[in-house]
Amino acid sequence: VSEQTLSRKDQIYAVAERLFSRNGYHATTMREIARELEIEGGSLYSHITGKQELLYQIVLRASHKFVRAGRAAAGSPDAPADQLRAFMRQHLAIIAASVDGAVVYFHQWRHLEPEQRATITAHRDEYESYLRRILSAGVACGQFAAGDERLLSKFIFSALNWTYQWYRPDGPLSAEQLADAYYEYVMAGLAAKPQEEADR
Amino acid sequence: VSEQTLSRKDQIYAVAERLFSRNGYHATTMREIARELEIEGGSLYSHITGKQELLYQIVLRASHKFVRAGRAAAGSPDAPADQLRAFMRQHLAIIAASVDGAVVYFHQWRHLEPEQRATITAHRDEYESYLRRILSAGVACGQFAAGDERLLSKFIFSALNWTYQWYRPDGPLSAEQLADAYYEYVMAGLAAKPQEEADR
Amino acid sequence: VSEQTLSRKDQIYAVAERLFSRNGYHATTMREIARELEIEGGSLYSHITGKQELLYQIVLRASHKFVRAGRAAAGSPDAPADQLRAFMRQHLAIIAASVDGAVVYFHQWRHLEPEQRATITAHRDEYESYLRRILSAGVACGQFAAGDERLLSKFIFSALNWTYQWYRPDGPLSAEQLADAYYEYVMAGLAAKPQEEADR
Amino acid sequence: VSEQTLSRKDQIYAVAERLFSRNGYHATTMREIARELEIEGGSLYSHITGKQELLYQIVLRASHKFVRAGRAAAGSPDAPADQLRAFMRQHLAIIAASVDGAVVYFHQWRHLEPEQRATITAHRDEYESYLRRILSAGVACGQFAAGDERLLSKFIFSALNWTYQWYRPDGPLSAEQLADAYYEYVMAGLAAKPQEEADR
């Protein structure tokens, strides 16, 4: 990532995001962040208010991105199956755009202050509700088989969320290709289909 | 959890597992662990060698459980689809048996020493290879549709691994029920089936 | 040194002397002492009262040996030159008998409690006075050249005391041989003698 | 000692040298060093890397001084007897310039890390070789009586090294006077000389 054209403050956020992601919040020191920018530890405080705020802003930003994407997907006039595909694409696009941000979002929210955590949790709940709404609509209109929507949504989120553990945007798969592949798995499963069996 | 009949050492490990899981390795202090056992911080060191060793043993134990289970599932004489079901059941059974252990295993391995981390990574690779072997066998014998087995294995692991984030063994779902539900999702997907539609 | 036939208490003192000598008082731990005896740290306290007492007794013993030897040398009816030779032989014999004891005596007395230190200092002063008495007597009877006896005594003690830094009783030189060699240096110096020069 | 014009780092080294000398390395705490400078213990670490490094630098500095002086004395074009006198003067001048530094050098090198200790030991060996070279040259040219040069060099070092135990530069004797007195002892011994007796 080019850190050249960013303001000093944004550079700090960028470095913090990377280090929080790689080493975790508590294992990252302010001096480490400063060293990457070739300044002294104390100098950070001309630009930021503190470590805690650093974490909060990073998590909050990621959180907003997900919520915004989810609201868009669930609010579109498309059929539920297409909404689901859009939802998955968006989710993976956000992760692909900033794997480090995603890692911090998913892993480090525990280290927020209670108030901050409450805010983030609320966002997360809202986001998850969008997927459940899509699923319900799909069942209602007969596109999806009936089932436990709550459990199903967790199943889908599992697939989506876990990607930050291994996905790298510079790998062979684009985020969209990955989303489409996962969409197929989610929709059709992996069992051999009757006609395929007949083909052999 | 009954900590009555455990040796002091095992009590320490149990508390450490819980706190590492809830708060993370670096945010957990040795004195916190001690306080839960109503002894002083320094007294821990009559029983253990250090914080790092605590983490390593906890992660190592979880790692062993997964490897053992994976080897058993992939080595059974059953058909691949049954192996897969067994694999998923075992995986969730391990998580259900100790959610805290699973959280530490999945989240805190980054804080191991390089050597320790290498050991754990090797175990993880071995474990993942068992699932891929099952999937390959299933494709070979026509039980599973052909596809990218590497990607598919990641998809399945996503579903399995993410459970530690929300699953509680004292909830409404047993680990086995959850495994079976997930197995169905993985095999058949959520798209409404033609005959099912006809059934209605 | 055979530690077989000693009482447990004496074994502890023997080990402590060795470790205090090699590593110093503060760098030696009670557990280390115990480990050499293949018991646990806490078990030492059945036999001794504490670490400080250990040091004090070791230093005190060495101190007594020197004082006793000095008193004997200075109190003998021999001529001062012979008293000096006896003094030097005795001093080195004590060091040779227990280099570790000598090291602790010379190095670790700083770590005694003030009271204990005062006792040892008094002994040391007494010991040094014996040498000065011998020197004064030698000057008075014309055996030694006149000079600053205070400085001279320091010069002689330097040679004697420093030996614990390098002397090993199992080396090529016996303590007596060393004492005699040093006696010659002290008496005659190293300058070539006139007749020796004539010899060439 | 004026600690006014020194950099903070040098002040720390000066205090550490004094305390290591008086109380020994292990009995000196970082907080004690800090207290003398009227700062908090943790604040030391803005200027230095650690306690071990403190010791190493202090010992290393003293070590360098001795080696440099020894090389100069043994390398001069003077006659061996004059080289010896110069060697002794330099040695005592170094001790007089910093008795504390000498004490640390002679006493605390045991507490260095193995690698550091090896460096210091090599320096010490080099230094001692210079004196032996002077002695050999003196014997070869007939200025010194023949004898065991190895033992003789130890004898001379004893006198020189032990001085840090009692010598204080603000006492009645200058370092040079002391060196010259010791030089006379070493060269001529203390036995009454025949012609001197005749002179009386």
Added chain:
DNA sequence: ACCTTCGGGACGACCCGTTAAT
């Protein structure tokens, strides 16, 4: 009588987030 086990409590070096002065 001897030793182990378990623990207390103080203290060790060192590090961290942060700030005031410059």
Added chain:
DNA sequence: ATTAACGGGTCGTCCCGAAGGT
């Protein structure tokens, strides 16, 4: 943006003692 420092905290170690086993 730096420099120097604070103050509180971290893990770990140490000496020592009490309870209890053999």
